[in-house]
Amino acid sequence: MQIHTVARNDSLWNLARTYGVPLEHIVEVNNIGESDALVVGQALIIPTPSSSKTHKVARGESLWAIARQYGLSLQEIAAANNISNPALIKPGQIIIIPAPQLMTIEVNGYIERYDDVAQKEVRERANELTYLSIFSYHIKEDGTLVSIDDEALRETAIANGVTPMMVISNISEQGFSGELISHVLNTQQSYTHLITTVANTMAERGFKALNIDFEYIPPEDRELYNQFLRDITRHLHQFNYLVSSAVAPKTSSDQVGRLYEAHDYKVHGEVLDFVIIMTYEWGWTGGPPRAVAPLNEVSKVINYALTEIPANKIMLGIPLYGYEWTLPYESGVSRARALSTEAATSLAREKKAAIEYDSTAQSPHFSFYDENKKEHVVWFEDARSLQAKFNLVKQHDLRGVSYWKLGIIADTNWYLLSENFNVAKLELE
Numbered sequence: 001m002q003i004h005t006v007a008r009n010d011s012l013w014n015l016a017r018t019y020g021v022p023l024e025h026i027v028e029v030n031n032i033g034e035s036d037a038l039v040v041g042q043a044l045i046i047p048t049p050s051s052s053k054t055h056k057v058a059r060g061e062s063l064w065a066i067a068r069q070y071g072l073s074l075q076e077i078a079a080a081n082n083i084s085n086p087a088l089i090k091p092g093q094i095i096i097i098p099a100p101q102l103m104t105i106e107v108n109g110y111i112e113r114y115d116d117v118a119q120k121e122v123r124e125r126a127n128e129l130t131y132l133s134i135f136s137y138h139i140k141e142d143g144t145l146v147s148i149d150d151e152a153l154r155e156t157a158i159a160n161g162v163t164p165m166m167v168i169s170n171i172s173e174q175g176f177s178g179e180l181i182s183h184v185l186n187t188q189q190s191y192t193h194l195i196t197t198v199a200n201t202m203a204e205r206g207f208k209a210l211n212i213d214f215e216y217i218p219p220e221d222r223e224l225y226n227q228f229l230r231d232i233t234r235h236l237h238q239f240n241y242l243v244s245s246a247v248a249p250k251t252s253s254d255q256v257g258r259l260y261e262a263h264d265y266k267v268h269g270e271v272l273d274f275v276i277i278m279t280y281e282w283g284w285t286g287g288p289p290r291a292v293a294p295l296n297e298v299s300k301v302i303n304y305a306l307t308e309i310p311a312n313k314i315m316l317g318i319p320l321y322g323y324e325w326t327l328p329y330e331s332g333v334s335r336a337r338a339l340s341t342e343a344a345t346s347l348a349r350e351k352k353a354a355i356e357y358d359s360t361a362q363s364p365h366f367s368f369y370d371e372n373k374k375e376h377v378v379w380f381e382d383a384r385s386l387q388a389k390f391n392l393v394k395q396h397d398l399r400g401v402s403y404w405k406l407g408i409i410a411d412t413n414w415y416l417l418s419e420n421f422n423v424a425k426l427e428l429e
Helices: 012-019 023-030 063-069 074-080 116-128 151-159 178-186 188-205 219-237 265-271 295-305 341-351 383-396 411-420
Strands: 002-005 043-046 053-056 094-097 103-111 131-139 163-169 209-213 242-247 274-277 314-319 322-326 337-339 356-358 363-369 375-379 400-404 421-423
Touching: 002 012, 002 063, 002 383, 012 023, 012 043, 023 043, 023 411, 043 383, 043 411, 063 074, 063 094, 063 383, 074 094, 103 116, 103 383, 116 151, 116 411, 131 151, 131 178, 131 209, 151 163, 163 188, 163 242, 178 188, 178 219, 188 219, 209 219, 219 242, 219 265, 242 265, 265 274, 274 295, 295 314, 295 383, 314 383, 322 341, 337 341, 341 363, 341 375, 341 411, 363 383, 383 400, 383 411, 411 421
Parallel strands: 103 131, 103 400, 103 421, 131 163, 163 209, 209 242, 242 274, 274 314, 314 400
Antiparallel strands: 002 043, 053 094, 322 337, 322 375, 356 363, 363 375
């Protein structure tokens, strides 16, 4: 597999001939039509054979750029060529491109709908998923849960070898509620009732794992939340259930902000079976235009997380979406529109906009003007940005990845995932 960035005058036919790959294979892997015009700057996956090959270094080409082109980490390509200093490669030098050795990881996918469409998605993606996180069972003040009709979805997951993971959240009618979780943590009867209710629900509904997604917890409740994690994990481990949490993307233990302060990475890493770090939403629907998951920011989070949480407990959060902003951006007023990689590329094609790639954020973006002469800015994920995140998983030997969310067309991601990793499966009784 290689990743090709479309240049002016490129065509599918020319690319197929250049790489020696059937045109229909390129079309299928990238979910495009044979008649679709290619977009300058578009990242295309070229499904070349995985056996070792060679690459002749061009003038100005770096080893890092070569590694990215072939979906490898800098460390992998340097080791294959006995290169101790990547900066010393020369034009004309022949570089061996090794066949990637697939690492085995766990893959989680959150899903928010429970209908026939959701079941179809699970069947189609079953081979690429370890867990299906059904979002979500909302907690109530008395420690009970708002039930959801997910029976068919759970049964579909189990029948297709995917472990259903129960997700509990502190979502009220107004969204994530710090007041709600604070009440439960500070009320002994509710606290105890929640633990037993979760255990009973998991047993009744066939869940094998739990994901705790409590957000905007008041900072003063940090230790109570830590103790809750200890108590519920101890209780659920009696039944051989896995317990995990979803945490905000922090870069230090003392990071200020209600989203961060009560999430104690060290305790989560000590107590839980694994931790899903929500490394996305730097660019978000209510914020100014920027990459949703810029690699430079994601890397800072992972570097800090590794000082508090074992690598084999860290799941890297990956978004399957981007945003389109209409300028000028007005704080508190502007709302960006979410869109998939495929939708973003189609929009660039429609607007005849060239896609650019931010080397720092490792994210694609483009802009255009509408009929009212208003500028639009789009940031999204593509094969290059996803490969950069997969390389981070390999570099740090992380447990795996977690997607927000299923139901978004993301064919590029799933092909790329299968080219980079083997997906672990749990035994389902």
